[in-house]
Amino acid sequence: MTTLTKPDDGATPPPAPGDGAFLSVRDLYVRFSTEDGIVKAVDGLSFDLERGRTLGIVGESGSGKSVTNLTVLGLHDPRTTTVSGEILLDGQELTGAPERTLERLRGNTMAMIFQDPLTALSPYYTVGRQIAEPYRKHTGASKSEARSRAIEMLQKVGIPNPRLRVDDYPHQFSGGMRQRAMIAMSLVCDPDLLIADEPTTALDVTVQAQILDLLKDLQQEFGSAIILITHDLGVVANTADDLLVMYAGRAVERGTVREVLRAPQHPYTWGLLGSMPRLTSAVDEPLSPIPGSPPSLLSPPPGCPFHPRCRYTDQVAGDRCATERPSLPDGRGAACHLSAERKQTLFTEQIKPRLG
Template identity: 75%
Template sequence: MSTLSQPATKPAADASRGFLSVRDLYVHFATEDGTVKAVDGLSFDLARGSTLGIVGESGSGKSVTNLAVLGLHNPRNTTIRGEILLDGQELTGASERRLSQLRGKKMAMIFQDSLAALSPYYTVGRQIAEPYMKHMGASRKEARERAVQMLGKVGIPQPKLRVDDYPHQFSGGMRQRAMIAMALVCDPELIIADEPTTALDVTVQAQILDLLKDLQHETGSAIIIITHDLGVVAKTADDVMVMYAGRCVERGTVREIMRTPRHPYSWGLLGSIPRLDSPVDLPLVPIPGTPPSLLAPPPGCPFHPRCAFPDQVAGGACRTERPVIPEDEPHGAACHLTPQQKSTIFAEQIRPRLR
């Protein structure tokens, strides 16, 4: 179990908060070069039956956040502080035994690399059946029948025959479906999908995303989609959290984020997406620079070294003061630009590039 810190007294569950509620989450890794601040004060809520898309560049803290929810970080070099409530149960500071009971049954994860996540030594059916036997107390026969049922539900042809195949006998798309079957075999209430469509062709991507939506409608599960692909977010998510340097820099509904983003980093992500209706010779507009080192994040706004607008903020606050998202703003951005400045910049400089 990770090295965890928690309040001396546990607060009562707040009914107004989501099925999954994260407050002031910090995840730091001890390394030879210093402390990596992978997640640096993150808060969000997720309701049952809803899908949250978490987007950002590699190293922004997306996967680290969700591995903390599952309790999968190495305890030898990880320090976790904050509050993680799942259906009112405190996960921060929970024992490994308790987390093991929840993983697979109450919450489950679809990993990014299905070939690496599936063991090459066991059949696909056995790997799907194992958590069902562990959490549901089923016999081997019952678990095998459940594995066949789940393979059929996720669209594997001839599931009674393929249940005895090994992962290398499945195509990439079929392995990803098998991963989904394994994650959903116990009908978990929280599903975390980490880049579930990476390395899949666009047809299979669409099928996987449609499958997740259909299964969510059937079970009412809450889903977190971790991705750098805003197209995936637009297709699947209800709400979006944009992460940068271990922090949430913007949050809102998918419509708000896609149509009226308020943070320069969100503008950059949207502006770097190629469009089918754009001239073929029109160059893409990348975000300048590189993500900051999490060993020594820049002072003030972590995005200011790559931002085009810090000089428009009075007093140089971008370079000295950390911006926060106001609690009373459902669609908010951690940015020192005034609402009027954001509206003007977006209307005059950003929106024309997004059309």
């Protein structure tokens, strides 16, 4: 990936890498060159992830969640992508690392469950071969050993008759089965870092629970670090330890799952929680969507990127929301110009009653 000089936008300098962090991302910028201009896909993102913990990343489509994690794996086209910042995996710098180094790490030390298994699986090879290939490459196993491992993984993710289905092609699997096969391929080498991009989207609730339990078992057995990208806040609440809320390529709020879901501090997080259906709501009660649309990353708005959609800009003195980029404090916090006291009042009086 091509390196990029850090933009001078007056943003707060990133915090130093956390002690004991297995994955440390610092001041990450990702830019895509297109015919229409430069897409600012990730804009100064920093976070840490320790072994044995799960980080949930949430946000609307286009907020930079998947781009961030594809960058960690080094999967962007270097001809059209420029990257700057620091990505440390167990102390090893990945930004600008040779492709040979990334190939050695991908599928072994770090792996990703891709969002769309239909395009992630090759139609030319059997499912079993695609699961067995990374296992043979990284462990030196024989063909028979790799085939046995593939059958074992298909069984773990709930594929019926795995000894027969191991020789099927992706088009012979249903959408949910392809998703499970993709998960099996990602887990086959017991990676230290697993990035799960909407891993349960195409699955029914029973299989979804099985897959989430499988990820927990992997984490408990090997101490793996997991990044869970999802739109389902219910999955995050029951699976993740920490939560990062992204908007327009930036982190706008972070903290433990308990802290963020029980006492969110950013108006965007309030909007995400408020747009969820609740069991206690009346059947005909309308949802409360966030007004407007996410900004174009070709020309994101100045200041706080959420301010064109925010209901509370009139409660900040002057035009700070439109002109000054708010900083995200270390640890628990939100990138918002509202004072801590005002956030607390708004949440208690207006937001919390709506959330139930």
